[in-house]
Amino acid sequence: MTRKPATYADLEALPPNQVGEIVDGELHATPRPAVRHAFAAMQLATDLNNPFGRGHGGPGGWHFLFEPELHLGRDVLVPDIAGWRRERMPKLPDVVGIKMAPDWLCEVLSPSTARLDRTRKLVAYAREGVKHVWLVDPLLRTLEVFRLEGPHYLLLATHSEAETVQAEPFEALALELRVLWGDVE
Numbered sequence: 001m002t003r004k005p006a007t008y009a010d011l012e013a014l015p016p017n018q019v020g021e022i023v024d025g026e027l028h029a030t031p032r033p034a035v036r037h038a039f040a041a042m043q044l045a046t047d048l049n050n051p052f053g054r055g056h057g058g059p060g061g062w063h064f065l066f067e068p069e070l071h072l073g074r075d076v077l078v079p080d081i082a083g084w085r086r087e088r089m090p091k092l093p094d095v096v097g098i099k100m101a102p103d104w105l106c107e108v109l110s111p112s113t114a115r116l117d118r119t120r121k122l123v124a125y126a127r128e129g130v131k132h133v134w135l136v137d138p139l140l141r142t143l144e145v146f147r148l149e150g151p152h153y154l155l156l157a158t159h160s161e162a163e164t165v166q167a168e169p170f171e172a173l174a175l176e177l178r179v180l181w182g183d184v185e
Contacts, residue, residue, distance in 0.1 A: 143165060
């Protein structure tokens with residue numbers, strides 16, 4: 001028996017405590033993020049938005065969204081954080097699903113999403129031309145930085161624990177990883 005591809009109606013039918021995505025025509029539903037996951041995503045979004053989104057102490061020039069719904073080809077994807085250079089997207093669209101691929105995005109890995117994030121979603125992001133992807137693992141306390149080279153991602157660096165990082169495309173920021181893990185008072 002052949003399965004029919006998932007539809008947007010399948011996403012809408014999910015209970016509110018689940019995040020749904022359609023990857024390669026298949027519905028993936030996962031529970032809302034755990035506290036460590038949500039904390040790391042919030043800290044990273046804050047650290048990036050002030051200098052790059054708002055231009056406070058940094059160059060500005062970006063729009064960031066937390067858990068945007070991306071409609072990329074036949075996929076409906078929800079990265080934890082996504083950013084668009086303002087030169088490509090001067091104004092944020094007032095729509096449910098954004099069809100323009102971001103310039104950068106971050107997936108905060110959790111046991112229930114890591115495999116999908118590292119495999120099929122990474123392939124979809126490369127296909128759609130997302131130039132930079134960061135994978136943050138709050139349990140392993142790592143940040144992996146990828147840059148799109150042709151049709152595939154090149155791992156530029158893996159950072160861990162309490163390092164201070166300056167990573168593409170946000171080299172102007174000295175990001176303290178210990179903040180993502182909650183190791184500050």
